[in-house]
Amino acid sequence: MHIPDGYLSPQTAGGMWALVVPAWYWAGHQLKRTLSARQAPLVAIAAAFTFVIMMFNIPLPGGTTGHAVGGVVIAIVIGPWAAVIAITVALVIQAIFFGDGGILAIGANSFNIGFICPVVGYYAYRFLSGGAATDSPRRWLAAGAGAWLGLNAAALFTAIEFGLQGELFTAGDGSALYSPYGLATAIPAMMVPHMLVVGTIEAVTTSLIYVFMIKTNPGLLDNYANLKSQAVGGYKLRPLITGIVLLLVCTPLGLLATGTAWGEWGTEEIGNEIGYVPEGMEKFARRWEGFLPEYAFPGSQKAVVAEGGDAGSEDKGIAAFEAVVSTEETPVSLEGVAESTPAYLISGVLGLLLVVGVALMTIRVLAGKSRDKEQLD
């Protein structure tokens, strides 16, 4: 499941970095609260443990062997957020030293295996185990089920990232530039073996580890609960996050609006409005194009028109374009809005995460600088 470099377009790889940086930041914040100075040795040794158990071969019926990630077990013992950082560190070392997974793809791999797998798995385990006692069968069954769910959620994200390459990134003659299969091939090709074999190994191994720990080291299973009860400080982010999610959900409302915001005209609209396009504007207009032009996927009808259109799809494209972002008083087509909504939402999420990521990095750098200064003083 480790994605090597070359399979993902730089746009996707960059987008995955933008998704995973806020997750790391949040995980770091949680670690500071629960572990404080203890975080470095605990997380480092958990990461080393993760790295080593990923190398264990597990015998399968039929004579072959498989591997486990152990994300849920680690999350149960040291907490889901410490597990996020520990698995990420193990992935970074695998990528740099052992060529297992790409360097640019560290963002994607950390998001899928390092974030989705332990977080989905751990919360599924919590939900399924309810209030059952630590040593009850319900607990180890829930741990196994959580491991299965976490691993398959990670595989699904990986499959979607692969599938988007085949759908979106092709050369002019239709040949693939990165991973060549579309979503319809990538999702079943990834999910069937993961749901049947890989997920099952993960589930069985997790349950067996859990049962063994009940017998030999039950204290470790309550370790995270104890750490959490000692946690200090913290502030409530829930209202802020709810607000941001609400705003995100509302972004496609913009598609219903007709007309262009004052001063944000494209060269074409300027031409229509004032009769000519100023020379400088014409010259610089095509210098930079975003990787989701017009908030649509590259290659979709809307983007094709935005890029100037090609002969074959021009008429159809213009019709869709007019329906969706009409500058005239034509009625808004609901179909057009429905078609553009996913790309609009993804643009919104990516944009927001990018902004949050940059803001957090800036704060980090500035805070780091002032701290350095204090130390010098």
Add this chain to the structure above:
Amino acid sequence: MTDESSTPDWMTGNGDGGCQCLSAGHTRRESAIQKSVIGMSHAIRNSLFSERVASRPGLLQETDPRVKTAGLLGLLVATSFLRNWYIILAIYGLTLVMASASSISLLFFIKRVWLFVPVFAGIIALPSLFNIFRPGDPLFTIWDFGRELSLGPLSFGTTLAVTHQGLKGAVVLILRVATSVSLAVLWALTTHWADLLKALRVFLVPRIFLLILSMTYRYIFLILGLATDMFTARTSRMVGSSSPREDRRFVASSMATLLGKSHTLSEDVYSAMISRGYTGEPLTIHRFKTATGDWLWLGAIILFGIAATGSDRLLG
């Protein structure tokens, strides 16, 4: 550190003579434990080998780690943007030049890159050559069905052909993967782990993350040692064979034991750190100095990158 891990040769299959009980007769059943031991011993050998290559005199070894990291990662990003396979091939050629200038045997370098990842990429790309998986202009037809072939709702068309687009896509994918892996291998092989971590500090990677990375790398070897000891203890007490079911239980219980041991270890390390004055704020010392050669190298790489992306845009 010595060159050899403490694992006995007869367990990794490298020994001659002695007890061959693991490989004779019950290979299928015992292979899981043996495979793990071989994998772990390879990991240790690999990293020791990297440190040795990083100590040799050579172009990349003598380049400032920060400048080298920026240059090689820049090339990696440029490679991911390229569309024309000739240009990707040119960057691959550059990695070969850099490898031989850094006293890395070309045969070793090519084998290390091509034996693993691009072969794997080739298997993944193989079905995409054919029109039934990815439509395109036929380059040569393998089989004319004579009629439209369909299986339930799936239609496979009237011919099975290798397409022009499929072939081009596969070549681009394999070359891109090989070039990216080559750049990553060059970076990791020619830089000492400690320098690599310090170089990452320049790229705004938080200090605490680097501290965790460096501790992880150190403790991987300790935990690998614990794991191989557990396996050695088990195999040396084995008479006859065990069932896969029993082996699964053994592997899972080893993982649980290792988790317990790791946790105790982390508590001990924490106490040791606190007693030595650690407050939760890691501090690092920078001792890098750039020389003219570093900037010349970086300048050359930037020029090469710009030339590659520029000609890629022109050639399309």
